[in-house]
Amino acid sequence: MSGIVRWLALALCLAASPTHAETLSVALSRDEIAIGSSFTGTRLSLFGVVERDENTVARPGAYEVIVAVRGPDKQVLVQERMRRFGIWVNDAGELFDKMPSYYGLFSTPGARALIEDDNGVARRLSLAMLGDGDGARERHRAALAEQHRAHGLYVEELDGVEKLSRTFFRTEIPLPPLLADGPYRVFVFLYAGDTSVAQTELQFKVHKTGFEQRVYEWSRTTPLFYGLGAVALALFTGYVGGVVFRRG
Amino acid sequence: MTLYLPIAEMPVSILLVLAMGAAVGLISGLFGVGGGFLMTPLLIFSGIPPAVAVASVTPQIVASSTSGALSYWRRGQVDFKLAFLLIAAGSIGALAGAKLFAALGSLGQLTLVIAISYTIFLGAIGGLMVNESVRAMLRARAARRRGEALQPMRRSATRGWIHRLPLKIRFRRSKLYISVLPVFALGASISFLGTLLGIGGGFIMVPALIYLLKVPTSVVVGTSLVQIVGVMAIATVSHALASQSVDIILAFILMLGGVMGAQIGASMGQALRGEHLRALLGLLVLIVGVRFALNLVLPPETLFSITTLAP
Numbered sequence: 001m002s003g004i005v006r007w008l009a010l011a012l013c014l015a016a017s018p019t020h021a022e023t024l025s026v027a028l029s030r031d032e033i034a035i036g037s038s039f040t041g042t043r044l045s046l047f048g049v050v051e052r053d054e055n056t057v058a059r060p061g062a063y064e065v066i067v068a069v070r071g072p073d074k075q076v077l078v079q080e081r082m083r084r085f086g087i088w089v090n091d092a093g094e095l096f097d098k099m100p101s102y103y104g105l106f107s108t109p110g111a112r113a114l115i116e117d118d119n120g121v122a123r124r125l126s127l128a129m130l131g132d133g134d135g136a137r138e139r140h141r142a143a144l145a146e147q148h149r150a151h152g153l154y155v156e157e158l159d160g161v162e163k164l165s166r167t168f169f170r171t172e173i174p175l176p177p178l179l180a181d182g183p184y185r186v187f188v189f190l191y192a193g194d195t196s197v198a199q200t201e202l203q204f205k206v207h208k209t210g211f212e213q214r215v216y217e218w219s220r221t222t223p224l225f226y227g228l229g230a231v232a233l234a235l236f237t238g239y240v241g242g243v244v245f246r247r248g
Numbered sequence: 249m250t251l252y253l254p255i256a257e258m259p260v261s262i263l264l265v266l267a268m269g270a271a272v273g274l275i276s277g278l279f280g281v282g283g284g285f286l287m288t289p290l291l292i293f294s295g296i297p298p299a300v301a302v303a304s305v306t307p308q309i310v311a312s313s314t315s316g317a318l319s320y321w322r323r324g325q326v327d328f329k330l331a332f333l334l335i336a337a338g339s340i341g342a343l344a345g346a347k348l349f350a351a352l353g354s355l356g357q358l359t360l361v362i363a364i365s366y367t368i369f370l371g372a373i374g375g376l377m378v379n380e381s382v383r384a385m386l387r388a389r390a391a392r393r394r395g396e397a398l399q400p401m402r403r404s405a406t407r408g409w410i411h412r413l414p415l416k417i418r419f420r421r422s423k424l425y426i427s428v429l430p431v432f433a434l435g436a437s438i439s440f441l442g443t444l445l446g447i448g449g450g451f452i453m454v455p456a457l458i459y460l461l462k463v464p465t466s467v468v469v470g471t472s473l474v475q476i477v478g479v480m481a482i483a484t485v486s487h488a489l490a491s492q493s494v495d496i497i498l499a500f501i502l503m504l505g506g507v508m509g510a511q512i513g514a515s516m517g518q519a520l521r522g523e524h525l526r527a528l529l530g531l532l533v534l535i536v537g538v539r540f541a542l543n544l545v546l547p548p549e550t551l552f553s554i555t556t557l558a559p
Binding site: 139 | 364508551
């Protein structure tokens with residue numbers, strides 16, 4: 001019992017100690033992205049400032065910032081094509097249960113080693129580590145990442161965070177046209193050398209808007225009426241087309 | 249000018265989709281076919297997910313067949329009893345087709361099945377059509393050279409096994425007394441294929457009605473069109489229920505293009521001879537079939553195919 005109390009006291013001391021007194025304040029240019037009829041992708045700006053209280057020890061090196069953006073998870077089936085009986089067919093494939101539909105990783109150039117080195121402290125954030133890395137699935141995982149990267153859904157810009165001053169930084173998050181809707185989580189990590197000194201999290205939402213949203217919801221909530229509506233529209237268009245052009 | 253498609257969840261160029269609709273409409277007006285067999289592949293090759301392409305072409309086929317069906321109806325060239333039996337049988341085929349379609353989608357095998365089916369059906373039918381129309385052209389040329397009028401093709405007078413089946417009913421308009429079994433089999437199988445592949449199936453139905461059921465040519469096209477409107481309407485609802493991949497916006501733009509193109513095609517068609525039209529159509533069908541065959545045989549660009557399933 002006394003052991004636990006001692007540990008608790010120690011933990012409280014550490015938390016209150018002045019060596020951990022940096023705080024991160026970050027803000028996004030928008031916290032909602034609306035997908036309307038003319039949506040062809042957009043960019044989001046993130047601004048952040050490092051605040052230090054007066055007791056904070058001066059750090060010899062510069063601060064490095066890493067920003068990770070994660071879109072809603074999706075289930076993805078990755079199949080390898082192979083030649084069977086002279087034609088190319090898909091095999092049964094590997095199922096990835098929770099792959100982010102969007103993943104963006106941005107950092108100050110100085111944090112590159114933290115992400116890219118095999119034993120870098122932020123290695124787990126790197127695009128190469130997304131999904132599980134066990135042997136047989138690795139090729140499937142890499143193919144999935146490659147396709148998402150080609151669509152602009154997986155982005156890694158290790159010099160994407162720009163330092164405007166020693167404590168003030170900004171980055172641009174590119175969001176491509178094929179964006180899934182749902183909540184997006186943004187994680188911001190502050191490093192001094194190898195040490196994580198602060199981190200914070202914020203969110204933005206991507207959603208279809210107006211007509212597009214109503215059509216989508218209609219197709220999901222009452223598919224029978226959606227189907228009947230499509231048929232009615234087709235009959236009407238066909239009829240009107242016939243009438244208009246018969247007179248003309 | 250781009251437009252975001254809510255179900256396909258991607259932006260497309262309005263003008264491109266409109267032009268595809270008009271081009272296919274022109275061809276369907278020219279040859280008197282629905283054009284689904286061209287529209288669906290065009291959408292797939294232009295990057296629309298196959299599931300959305302097939303499911304969104306079905307309402308477009310409803311629209312493009314409606315005005316034709318109406319005008320045959322006004323002229324009394326529809327055997328409604330036959331059409332409704334075909335539609336009733338077709339509803340079973342459409343429901344089964346949409347179920348299989350949704351299942352193949354979640355297995356990631358839809359693209360393959362569509363490609364194989366298109367290769368087989370378009371290849372076979374295109375080949376038969378080209379063969380038949382080239383023979384017809386050669387016969388016509390030989391007859392002209394001999395200075396004779398062209399003899400009409402002789403039909404076999406013997407009644408085939410189809411006419412010996414039980415459960416016969418009478419179709420007054422078609423002046424037929426035949427078993428309902430082949431009517432049901434035909435209706436169900438063509439609508440099954442049509443729902444699975446995003447085609448109306450008129451180019452299979454019309455020859456089947458003429459050669460298998462011996463339906464008089466005067467009512468064949470009208471009856472087939474009414475059947476297509478009915479079956480594709482059921483297919484649209486089935487797809488909306490089973491896979492939720494009917495994109496009503498995409499379908500509407502295709503309809504607009506198709507309606508306009510069809511009128512131009514219909515007036516162009518007046519200037520061409522029947523067997524030439526059939527040869528050209530056969531060639532077109534064959535080319536699409538070969539295009540799918542090449543896709544199956546040639547090494548793919550990427551060795552992996554990626555399908556996003558439910559969240």
